[in-house]
Amino acid sequence: MTEKGKEDDRSFKRTLLATLPNLRAFAVSLSGRQDRADDLVQDTIMKAWANQASFTPGTNMKAWLFTILRNEFYSQMRKRGREVQDTDGVFSSTLATHPEQYGHMDLADFKSALDQLPEDQREAILLVGAAGFAYEEAADVCGCAVGTIKSRVSRARNRLQELLGISGEGEFGPDSEAASVTVRALGG
Amino acid sequence: MTETSKKPGHPTEAEGSHAGFTGLDPNASISRKLRDYYGALQEEAIPDRFLDLLERLDAAERKAQPTEKT
Numbered sequence: 001m002t003e004k005g006k007e008d009d010r011s012f013k014r015t016l017l018a019t020l021p022n023l024r025a026f027a028v029s030l031s032g033r034q035d036r037a038d039d040l041v042q043d044t045i046m047k048a049w050a051n052q053a054s055f056t057p058g059t060n061m062k063a064w065l066f067t068i069l070r071n072e073f074y075s076q077m078r079k080r081g082r083e084v085q086d087t088d089g090v091f092s093s094t095l096a097t098h099p100e101q102y103g104h105m106d107l108a109d110f111k112s113a114l115d116q117l118p119e120d121q122r123e124a125i126l127l128v129g130a131a132g133f134a135y136e137e138a139a140d141v142c143g144c145a146v147g148t149i150k151s152r153v154s155r156a157r158n159r160l161q162e163l164l165g166i167s168g169e170g171e172f173g174p175d176s177e178a179a180s181v182t183v184r185a186l187g188g
Numbered sequence: 189m190t191e192t193s194k195k196p197g198h199p200t201e202a203e204g205s206h207a208g209f210t211g212l213d214p215n216a217s218i219s220r221k222l223r224d225y226y227g228a229l230q231e232e233a234i235p236d237r238f239l240d241l242l243e244r245l246d247a248a249e250r251k252a253q254p255t256e257k258t
Contacts, residue, residue, distance in 0.1 A: 013246060016242070017239075017242065020234050020238060021230045021232075024229070024230075024234065025226050025229035025230040029226060042237065042241060045241055045245075046241070049242075106221070106224075107224060107225050110225045125222065129222045129223070130225075157215055160222075161214045161218060166213075166214045166218065
């Protein structure tokens with residue numbers, strides 16, 4: 001292996017390590033289950049390592065890793081068939097045993113709503129709204145058109161609003177004042 | 189004007205800011221919750237099994253390549 005190859009090797013491992021927290025958060029929120037997510041991350045690390053040669057240094061490694069994890073998720077889901085659909089029951093039992101894991105109920109409610117989204121909408125809003133991808137990058141990761149990602153994100157937002165009962169003024173209750181302060185602050 | 193109408197025709201100052209809030213906030217609120225939720229996941233410590241795995245992969249690769257020091 002050349003000097004250059006060694007250097008790429010080190011940066012490959014470094015970037016992989018640096019991406020792990022984000023990758024794992026994506027795996028947990030996409031699959032809705034911690035145990036499955038960790039298997040997913042492990043498989044992704046092994047696949048990525050084995051396919052290092054096919055990664056072009058200097059290109060977007062984060063997107064490359066997310067693509068591997070996503071493909072792995074769907075291929076495992078296909079293998080499992082219907083079993084995967086049962087995320088609601090699993091969630092309730094997870095919540096009952098590890099309530100502290102999700103902090104306050106607000107996050108637990110959010111997770112529950114997120115789990116109810118169709119996978120394509122869930123991954124779109126996660127990639128764009130949380131994992132830090134541009135629409136174009138998210139489209140690459142999902143292998144679809146940018147417009148498709150945009151419409152999935154928009155549908156995901158609407159569905160989450162419905163599920164969480166956020167439809168406008170009056171439904172915020174005691175939070176409305178704090179929320180409007182935040183909006184003003186963000187709005188400049 | 190019914191309560192389903194989002195934009196009052198002649199908002200007072202208070203209602204005006206409220207109307208803007210109505211249009212903006214559902215999305216802002218979803219975005220904030222999403223970031224909070226995802227942020228909490230990202231802050232969790234990376235399980236040792238992944239770090240160990242990377243070390244093993246790295247070691248195995250070095251072993252498999254009996255190249256001289258560089």
